[in-house]
Amino acid sequence: MDKAYNSSQESEIYELWQNSGAFTPIVPKNPKQAKLKDNPYSIILPLPNANDPMHMGHALFTIQDILVRYHRMLGQPTLWLPGGDHAGIETQFVFEKRLAKEGKSRFDFDRQTLYKMIWDFVEENRKLNQFQMKKLGFSMDWTRYHYSLEEPIVENVLATFKKLYSDGLVYRDEKIVNYCTFCGTAFSNLEVDHKTVASHLWYIKYGPLTVATTRPETMLGDTAVAVNPKDKRYKDLIGKTITLPLVNKEIPVIGDDSIDIEFGTGAVKVTPSHSLEDYDMAKKHNLEFVRIFDYDGKSNNNVPEKYRGLFPNQVRQMVIDDLTALGLMEKIEDYSHEVGHCYRCGRPIEPITAPQWYVKIDKLAKPAIEAAKTSQIKFFPTRFKKTYTTWMENIRDWNISRQIVWGPRIPAWYCLDCNPDIKLNFLDKNKEVVSGFYKDLKGKYSVEEIKNGLQSLVAPVDADFTVDHLDHCPKCKSTSLIQETDTFDTWFLSGQWPLSTLGFNTANSSKSSPDFDYFYPTTVMDTLWDILFFWVARMTMFGLYLTGNVPFKTVHLHSKVTDAKGQKMSKSKGNVVNPLDVTEKYGTDALRMSLVYGIAPASDFVVSEDKIRAQRNFVNKIWNASRFVEMLIDRLNPSKISLDIDKSKLTDADKNILDKLNQIIISTTKNLETYHFGQASEDLYQFFWKDFCDVYIENAKDRGEETIPILLTVLETSLKLLHPFIPFITETVYQNLQGKFNFKKELLISSSWPNEIKY
């Protein structure tokens, strides 16, 4: 045997496991009945973005591997189901950055071509991703791997959309949305980052009163001024009109309780099309909507000519200059406030009215709240239960439409002849961009040409549509049907992941697969808490809505990986540690152990090279302890070697180590059951190094052969206890021992979890 452990044979060990079938649980013929007796254990992998090479966050799947390996050793039929996510906007954004390097943009391609290009881009990375997870030793069932754009998965997601629609839970509406003009799509509230921005409060004279605003440029779209009815200063103005400067248009003064008398001047300009609060106020008071910024981020024809075709910050400066010149700028104060930014590209969000698809969320949220309150779903750490329910109780309707290409299109079809006001953007046969309403394009371009070069369409909010793909319009019999170009929010798809991957059939639940019957609800969902709302909440709602049952019984949330100084790893900080580099240098086990060692539940995972090196040393310690035991045994005739402990001859040292061993069996089991991985790994480390190596083995050196049964017992049991954490070294040593003494013939991965030693 080598003097030091060599981790280069990890991939051979992995193949040994995989070929043994240990990763692939067998589902019995009568899954529903067998389930009670078998108590299957299942975890669905939080599907990594297929475009994303592994980072330390993925290495945290180690936690799931620990759980899965432990429960497998307990004898439960155990499934860990891996997958990959097309990851909608994330992937398209990365891909567009690539295009930009080549001097191109999404506008240079029709959507079919763009989709194909992104598809190929993802395919390259997907295999890499799988290879990397194997490197980290994850005992996933690769025979059940799923990709989010597989046809059956997408079919099922579309069926869910239809079901929601027929249940009256899907609707279109033209509300204010969070729109990123750079990314070219709307976002849900969750995808908006609020940042404090140091700006100004501009006081602008509107005839007899003065308004204070943080966005002077939007005044061009004002359709009212609001004051508090209790405000004596303005009481008499309510119901009258004033002249909007620069636009020279009469707008009403309205009274609304929501106006804070103390703030600014107590008078607020109302821009219904570009402010969430103003939108609500306009709905309430039946005000006019004037949208002045378009989806491309530039001002449109609804503003006086000189301000047209400009970005908001350009319009702002002009408006400020013009108002100042007219003597209408009363004063400017410094003011800092919260502004929504695109979580993806970091640019300011433009609140804008746009037709979008929504899911009515109340009916879905209620059972999901109940499930948490009644502990059908348990949270670990428990404090996240409150975070979850509070969010769920304040949830709003979910905007599920994204104006991007990468993802399944919403299955709705419009008749162009019935809806001539549909706006179309496409590349004609000469690859020139054409943009306009169908009523103006009809005759000039064939529907075929439009469809082939289609980039996007915007249907009026009241447009007729069908959710079935028909040959002709049920109303006018026209065959000029065109599918919605909006795609689903990626979480709409991944929110159904536990269902789709286990083979639940939305359209006909009785046709669901045996896997679903056997493994649903899954046992644990382990994920980073930053996607608690994005993903965990959505999975819960979909699970309950579609099956009446929760998708997982326990949610185990953990935090991010940081560097030695506690800083989040990021490319810009240059402190990113690539997990694959670490496994090359120190071995996978050292990385896995250092990730969980001494980490408190739900706190950050601190990874430093020092720590990894320390764990590499630990792995090597195990190697050398086994080497010592083997050397001792080499002096004996193999047939005399036995694990049987002669109780009558035990010394104090023997009893001491066996007591300690029993303690560590109990505490490790308990710690694994309660998700105290940090404690478990730390205790095992101490036990093996101090109690076993430093004390007992030193003692054994003076005694010799009589200690062999104890040495073997403690070593074998330790390997089992450590296996979930550091599978490679433990399996390697286990196989070496077996090869040498033939005391058992099994893989450690499939061996049974130890019970207390009786002596």
Place this chain on the structure above:
RNA sequence: GAGUCUAUAGCUCAGUUGGUUAGAGCGCUUCAUUGACAUUGAAGAGGUCAGAGGUUCGAGUCCUCUUAGACUCACCA
């Protein structure tokens, strides 16, 4: 604005329902070792557990306040 969390050794962090001299890794000091392991062993230095008050026979652990920081959520001009 609402909520959550954190403060323990030079550094990064453990400390599971309150119970004897508060722990680990790395770092530091001294010594040892050619036979499992220098990826080692032995010994050691180093903390008024952020501050103040309270509950208790007993508080790093529970409660209140103060200070400092982190994060999440949020349509206020």
